[in-house]
Amino acid sequence: MKQPPALASLQWTPVLLLLLGLGAVGAALGVASPTVLLGVPLGLLALNLFTAIVAHAAFRAKPELLVFHVALLAAVVLAGLGRLTYLKGSVELAQGEMFQGDWTAVQRGPWHAGQWEQIFFVNEGFVKEFGPNWRARKTRNRVRWMDDQGVWQHGVIGEDLPLRLRGYRIDTSSNHGFAPVFAWHPGEGAEPIRGTVHLPSYPRYRDQANAWTIPGSDIAVLVMLLLDEPVLDPAVAGVFPSVPRHRLRVTVQGESRDLAPGDRFPLARGGELWYVELGAWMGYRVFYDWTRFWLLATFLVATGSISWHFWRKFAVNPVRW
Numbered sequence: 675m676k677q678p679p680a681l682a683s684l685q686w687t688p689v690l691l692l693l694l695g696l697g698a699v700g701a702a703l704g705v706a707s708p709t710v711l712l713g714v715p716l717g718l719l720a721l722n723l724f725t726a727i728v729a730h731a732a733f734r735a736k737p738e739l740l741v742f743h744v745a746l747l748a749a750v751v752l753a754g755l756g757r758l759t760y761l762k763g764s765v766e767l768a769q770g771e772m773f774q775g776d777w778t779a780v781q782r783g784p785w786h787a788g789q790w791e792q793i794f795f796v797n798e799g800f801v802k803e804f805g806p807n808w809r810a811r812k813t814r815n816r817v818r819w820m821d822d823q824g825v826w827q828h829g830v831i832g833e834d835l836p837l838r839l840r841g842y843r844i845d846t847s848s849n850h851g852f853a854p855v856f857a858w859h860p861g862e863g864a865e866p867i868r869g870t871v872h873l874p875s876y877p878r879y880r881d882q883a884n885a886w887t888i889p890g891s892d893i894a895v896l897v898m899l900l901l902d903e904p905v906l907d908p909a910v911a912g913v914f915p916s917v918p919r920h921r922l923r924v925t926v927q928g929e930s931r932d933l934a935p936g937d938r939f940p941l942a943r944g945g946e947l948w949y950v951e952l953g954a955w956m957g958y959r960v961f962y963d964w965t966r967f968w969l970l971a972t973f974l975v976a977t978g979s980i981s982w983h984f985w986r987k988f989a990v991n992p993v994r995w
Contacts, residue, residue: 687722694719709757709783716754723747738983745976749969756965758785761842763960767797768853768870769953778957788962789840795819798828800956802850802914804906808877811911813846815956842962849957851876852899852915854922855950858888866948871897872955876914877906888947895947896925900932915954922949 697711727743763780765773773795800815813832819839821827831837837844851873858867869889873882882899902919906912921932924939924947931939933949940946 713754713757716750720750738979741979742976745972749972752965752969756963758783761786761788761962766872766955766957768955769797769799772796793839797956805911807908808906815846841964842960845959847957847959849875851955853953853955854897855953857948857950859946861945873899898923917952
């Protein structure tokens, strides 16, 4: 009798599953690229399962067993392709700001060929509800986006209501905070340049300060938000953002000033920095994985076929207790 190839041996399957588990742990710890740590064992598992289906007649003896193992093979292949083509990113947008591919952080598979360069959406403002003790509740974020026909649409999204564009899922995240808005006037006759500073996530961080470089210049600025009243009372429910009584301490080249909305800060080297208003920014999660629904379909097929197999087995040979 002809021996099946070594790779078709089922003894390799638990070894490869162990490698897959170790790869998942390594990917979670950031040891190496998740695509490599997960893609290699998934590829070997697919090859092991394929050769086993071809080499072992028992896998093909009954239609339901053949369907089950083919569905498993499809699931492994889809999982591997998902790691090669996925995208997972995050972005922060101030109110009125449009996303144009400026990621805060992004990971993607080497074969990702999505159309994220053609995703355009605008944060038009949000309300985040909090319960007592700053317990996060519902988020409702007004957004405007360009559809596949190039027409701008309006809607509301939140944690349980994502925006879907060109195969990408866009959710609001738990990261959001204050965003002071400035106008930089370089000098006489020059057009003012508008810019925002994203302060640390609130209420996660109570210290609200961040460094910033004035747009179109090399001037470094330290911006600190000083609150004259609490934004959220931990004893009662509230909403964010709200505009509390506050001052903005701005430090440029060793000189500090406390500014209220509308105040100006003339700089020693020329030009003026105007504090316009206290806005807010929202963080978004962007996810792309075209394999998810196909994976669900293969798992349903696998579950149905193995259930069919055991039903036929026990219908012919019922278990006697």
